[in-house]
């Protein structure tokens with residue numbers, strides 16, 4: 001176990017405590033947009049709805065709150081300023097859309113909480129936190145490289161920092177509670193995220209989640225030891241873990257991460273289906289339904305995860321199952 005750095009109690013710690021030691025993250029956001037008929041086969045993927053259907057984004061946030069999510073992840077996973085520019089929008093319009101992604105989640109959280117906090121039978125709900133999603137460079141490339149970590153020879157630390165810097169600044173200005181770096185596939189990008197948080201002197205809690213395809217290492221093949229040694233040196237990262245990896249790999253990954261860090265462990269796997277970056281579709285594979293997630297969630301909590309949710313191809317019913325098993329049945 002790695003020594004603890006000087007840390008202060010954050011809104012994330014408080015939420016985890018309030019949730020009884022393990023808080024519930026929401027589920028597949030793009031997946032739920034698609035369930036409602038959104039067409040997201042686009043270079044912006046789910047972020048296209050920020051332009052075309054912001055009302056649907058808010059509806060999906062509300063569905064995850066209703067299901068018991070303690071943390072909403074915003075619609076900004078694949079929302080980037082260069083991505084918006086490529087659609088003919090101006091920098092100003094792109095920045096407004098990034099802030100809108102935060103505002104939509106905050107509005108959903110506030111209206112849901114106003115409605116439930118006065119209702120005694122809803123004591124299993126907590127006031128949710130809003131985590132601004134910061135998808136990896138590979139997500140922006142839209143070539144599946146968030147699952148390979150292969151960014152080619154021309155991508156160095158400065159390029160990744162340049163890519164992430166302005167979006168990070170704008171999302172922070174939007175006023176989320178947390179920052180969520182998602183599907184980071186290699187050590188270089190994790191380092192870029194950590195250095196940016198330091199350089200920009202960001203004061204809100206953050207998590208970094210890696211994808212993983214082999215259940216052992218980051219997708220790039222770099223060991224989680226290498227990645228976590230670097231992350232542990234920063235007190236700007238409050239939680240570290242895995243998202244959008246198959247659920248059957250998660251328990252052993254939690255055990256591995258526990259050995260490597262004293263930071264909170266977060267896991268929000270996908271359904272087990274595999275994303276084909278070329279044909280842009282999910283390939284059927286060993287796939288897990290809500291019952292299985294219910295049983296996995298207790299094992300993940302008992303193995304040491306403090307934040308548990310779902311990623312692609314999971315839905316509000318998955319989150320309802322996780323929330324019920326971790327927090328008790330809704331009355």
Ligand SMILES: C[S+](C)CC[C@H](N)C(=O)O
Pocket residue numbers: 042043045078138139140141142143144146183244275277280312
């Ligand atoms: C998490 S993956 C399924 C997101 C979509 C991908 N970045 C693409 O645009 O193809």
Ligand SMILES: N[C@@H](CCS)C(=O)O
Pocket residue numbers: 027028029030031046073077133182183244311312
């Ligand atoms: N927050 C994103 C992650 C995609 S891997 C989503 O749920 O759509």
Ligand SMILES: [Zn+2]
Pocket residue numbers: 243244270311312
């Ligand atoms: Zn995912």
